[in-house]
Amino acid sequence: MFKTLLIANRGEIAVRIIRTARRMGLKTIAVYSDADANAYHVAEADEAYRIGPAPAAESYLRVEAILDACARSGAEAVHPGYGFLSENAGFAEACEKAGLVFVGPPASAIKAMGLKDAAKALMEKAGVPVVPGYHGDNQHADFLGEQAERIGYPVLIKAVAGGGGKGMRRVDDPADFAKELKSAQREAGSAFGDERVLVEKYVARPRHIEIQVFADSHGNAVSLYERDCSLQRRHQKVIEEAPAPGMPEEMRKAMGEAAVAAAKAIGYRGAGTVEFIADASQGLKADGFWFMEMNTRLQVEHPVTEAITGQDLVEWQLRVAAGEHLPLAQDEVPLKGHAVEVRLYAEDPAKKFFPSTGQLLRLRAPANMPHVRTDMGVREGDDVTMFYDPMIGKIIAHGETRLVALRTLRGFLSRMEVAGPKTNLAFLAAAMGHEAFMAGDIDTGFIDRHLDALVPTGAVDPRLLALGVAVQMLMRKVELEQAQEKSDEPHSPWAASDSWVLGGSRSEVLRFIVAGEEVSLKVTPEGECWRISGVRDEGEDIVASAIMNGDGVLTATVDGVRLTASCVPKGRGFILIHDGAATEFEIVDPMDVDVVSDADTGAMKAPMPGKIVQVLAEPGAKVRKGAALVVMEAMKMEQTLVAGADSIVAEVRVGEGDQVEGGAVLVTFEEGEA
Structure with a gap:
């Protein structure tokens, strides 16, 4: 076993890896950007090394900066966490070339599964069912539009590289395809440096179910059962649970075997997740699931698997990376109880879950609540910045049954205190107590379908x-x-x-x-x-x-x-x-006559700092309420800003590529109605 471990990541996953590594007696080394100089993961590590300015492209995504930190610190192994360089085959190869142990799969496996189109082709050859679609090299807009017509609407446009909902768009109307394609390509290029996409059939009532797999370098591979990740917003997971509600045992066995076969087919090593989409329109069935992609890393939602199996997956990763055998054979992997995880984000559910920034003035969890785990990446007083994913942390509850876990988690969330940036805390608590969710009536459209109940917008109590x-x-x-x-x-x-x-x-x-x-x-x-x-x-x-x-x-x-x-x-x-x-x-000070709402200023303002990626407004144009005027990127997500009322555009003050501060005036309007 190596003795020193560098964590090439930040936030809650870095803190989580540090704690297991420290328990195993390893020296832990953190890296940080200028924005993270006083971050939680930096304080938790034994040592920490600066790797560059705040933007991820200039720090956490720079392979040479990570390798330099390894050399300066004397690290023997590198854990990439998730996101950033975790699924970058070039990074894995560079670590190996530098004589470092990469705590993850071999570069060949990352390459095999890193591009969704190639992965689907590989799975088709292996006999794993794949969602109908086009996964080829032709990226011409007209050709992709023709493929969408052939597949049949609705379709899903997905980035070939990466994940996390970036570069993904659902299209219901052929008239919207070209616009959504450009948006998906632009977001994919920004997030992953690769604008290529694939087009596939959108399943009407999809359940997102994934299998946790683990393999060692001795030819052994096991499934640690499934996780249901169907509750999503903007195609990004928000609530995950294990095992999947309503999962028949024969389907669990079939999916587990398919996932293990996929891992063995590419010579996998370490932790990985094989993601499937299941048709929930007539209940879960053993012949009603299709391969979507494989994530060649640890997943954000891994704690629910740890809860139902009693295993530490980061410890498994470190032991496998050191050349050890898997701790358990397939028939030895336990399955006990039910676990649910929620992701606490700095975002405003009432404004389409738009990310929020600012200082965490309050971040406190209730004490003395057993069977609840918190994985936080920040502390009270820390800042949530525009540079990284807005996730504050994760809360996980485990119980003998699903209802026990849900009630435990809802009670915890209702007693938690978070203030500063807008958060989705109340939304999460509402979801835990929603009648349909408690009954297991879920699919990826659940949040959109029940948004009014989960995000009430009526008068204040x-x-x-x-x-x-x-x-x-x-x-x-x-x-x-x-x-x-x-x-x-x-x-x-x-x-x-x-x-x-x-x-x-x-x-x-x-x-x-x-x-x-x-x-x-x-x-x-x-x-x-x-x-x-x-x-x-x-x-x-x-x-x-x-x-x-x-x-x-x-x-x-x-x-x-x-x-x-x-x-x-x-x-x-x-x-x-x-x-x-x-x-x-x-x-409101009674003597203050300058207090006005944004709607009264005759201007559209940036809701937070970000980058302007597209300007649709033109001076003199008449626009209707809801018309798209500006597209901006903030915290790794694109957001379309729309007109709040029928108006006439007076002035456009920004151009594509501009960096703007929160509150900056983007578009002004003429007085009076359009």
Whole structure:
């Protein structure tokens, strides 16, 4: 066994690898970009080496920078994690040439499965069922359009290289094919340096089911059962579980055998995942699945497999890389209980899951909850930047049954506190308790089908508004009491005892901006309570009282109901965390006349820092609400920005290739309606 291990990655996977390596007695070495100088994985490692500027292309994707760090640190082995260089055959070859142990498959296996078109052809020869489609070299737009017509709509355009939903587009209408093809090619080129795509049939009710395989250098290979990864947004996994709900034993056996055969066919070594698509329209069947691709690396969702098998897959990787035999034979691999994993992202579900950035002002998990594991890549106080994937971390629950695991995870998520950037925490908690999900009625269209229930966009809960009022009243009271204590003048207004906050009965209107809307509430002190008017549409008042400790924990009684929440200061307001949801309250100063919504400024602004990849707007053009105006790339994903109303474009202030800051004006509009 080698003694020193360099982890050529960042975030939660780097932290996770470091912990297993340290338990095995290995010296751990991290690498970091300028943006990650104070990152969690850097703090966890025994040593850390700078490899370049913040952009991944100038740091984590530079083979020579990683190899230089290996040479400087004396590393004997390299673990690539996932993403970045993990499926780069050239990197694996370079490590071998430098005398380093590459903790992954041989370069030949990466090459065989790295390109989806070649992999599908290989699987067809091996007798593995493959989704109908075109996987050839002809990339001419007209030809691919003809192939789509031959296959039959809907079709799926997929990048030949890479994964994670990058360069993938579903097309239902032939009229949209050319536009979606260009977008997929552009995103694939940006993410993987390869614009080539394939076109295949889109299965109507697909289940995304994958098999975890492991092979050693002695000819042994096993399946560690399946994972269901059907709950996705933008073709990227969000919730994964093992085993797959409703999986017949004969189908599990057939898929496992097919996956092991695929691994052996390419001389595989280490951890890999063979991904299949299954037709769920008539239930799962042993003859109703098709090969999609093989990921020649450890997967983000590997913890659910670890939970049901009781095995440490990173330890397996390290031992296999050191030349050892697999720890278990196929009939020795256990399968116990059920596990569910959710990916906690910095993103805004209410805005089509657009990535979010900023400082994590609060990141706290509930204590004393057994059977729950957290794999975090950041800590409270860290920044989520525009340079990398917006995943904050993963939460995994294990139980004797699927329902036990789901209930455990939902309880954990509802007690978790995350504030700063927008996150999908409340969305994840809602999914765990959704009736259809709990019943196992899932496929890759689940999130789109139930989006209204998972991401409610209605009015803010009156009780939450009451909690916000309580926070501001308590904050004002503390400010006034502190000012009174500092005053030495007996006639100072701060020394007056008739303040409405400190015992008077004057009413005041408090103004907040919540969920993008301005809310005005009349508040009247009544003893130790506050009467709040304007909260409910039917005109009924709410009576509330509250106390808040020094850590920002609010304990309130609202109309006789006892509630708790956490308050995190932010800017000129605060974030209120209640039942797993973080709601931002911006306090509006009554004297501030400049507070306007983005819709009132007559301009489209960049929602976050990013790169402009396409400009569709033209000065003088009449555009309808929802019309695409600008396409920008941020945090490895493309986002189309659309007109918020019928308008006339006045000025376009950006061009293709421009880097813009969050809030930068991209397009302005003429006054009046189009």
